[in-house]
Amino acid sequence: MQKFMNGWVNGFIGVAIFAGSLPATRVAVTGFEPGFLTAARAVIAGVLGLILIFLLKEKKPAKQDWWPLAIVALGVVVGFPLFTALALQYMNAAHSIVFVSLLPLATAIFAVARGGEKPNLFFWIFAILGSLVVFTYMFFLSGEASFGIGDLYMLIAIILCGFGYAEGGVLSKKIGGWQVICWALILALPIMLLATLFYMPVSFQDVSTSAVAGLVYVSLFSMLIGFFFWYKGLAQGGIAAISQLQLLQPLMGLAIAALLLHEHVSWSMLMVTAVTILCVAAAKKFA
Secondary structure (H helix, E strand, C coil), X not given: CHHHHHHHHHHHHHHHHHHCHHHHHHHHCCCCCHHHHHHHHHHHHHHHHHHHHHHCCCCCCCHHHHHHHHHHHHHHHHHHHHHHHHHCCCCXXXXXXXXXXXXXXXXXXXXXXXXXXXXXXXXXXXXXXXXHHHHHHHHHHCCCCCCCHHHHHHHHHHHHHHHHHHHHHHHHHHHCHHHHHXXXXXXXXXXXXHHHHHHCCCCCCCCCHHHHHHHHHHHHHHHHHHHHHHHHHHHHHCHHHHHHXXXXXXXXXXXXXXXXXXXXXXXXXXXXXXHHHHHHHHHHHCC
């Protein structure tokens, strides 16, 4: 029982850390170009991951594990950070967080494709209903009749992240959870280092302290430490049970955006996020 409760605590901490990612990215893009931000956060986390692997003397993954690790790197290390940074140039953090409500659905779809799972009809009914609620908000309740470039970037980010989560979930059963993110970061490190040098600004003189703080947060917490708590929680409490906590992430993110960034969170945003979470929770029940 104690181990199970520890799993919930660790899982909750992981989700809370991830919830701060979009608000922190929103702050960071005010001082850094999206390409540099994406590359720099991966390099910082990758160097730390390399040090951890070296200090703990972890064995190299098997040859057949490198391709799944490449998919994780593409989805979680490169894809999601890059496209969220691009999206947040066109929308505020609160609006972007609504899209995170789609992440459990995206992950479930890729889990079916990669893990061979077969959820029943009720699962898909509630999952699709949640998606329709989000799209209704985007096109009608938000007051924007058109599908903006920022919306497209966020959809791509969610798809890539769902793919990376599902692939990493399968691989973590074999080589361990924190090892998956560390090796994925290490795999992407050479390319991201070159990208950091390519996108590096001429001067950092005009970069605000808050932008630097945002970069530090997404590098240390969103890209690395958050995964440690999250995967430890899954191992202690069980994947099916602890994964329910991910549904709290959008509401946590909205609260962070409102408290720290002083962004306006409308009642429609809260209602859409809450209804979507209920739909995905029901879908998980029937998975």
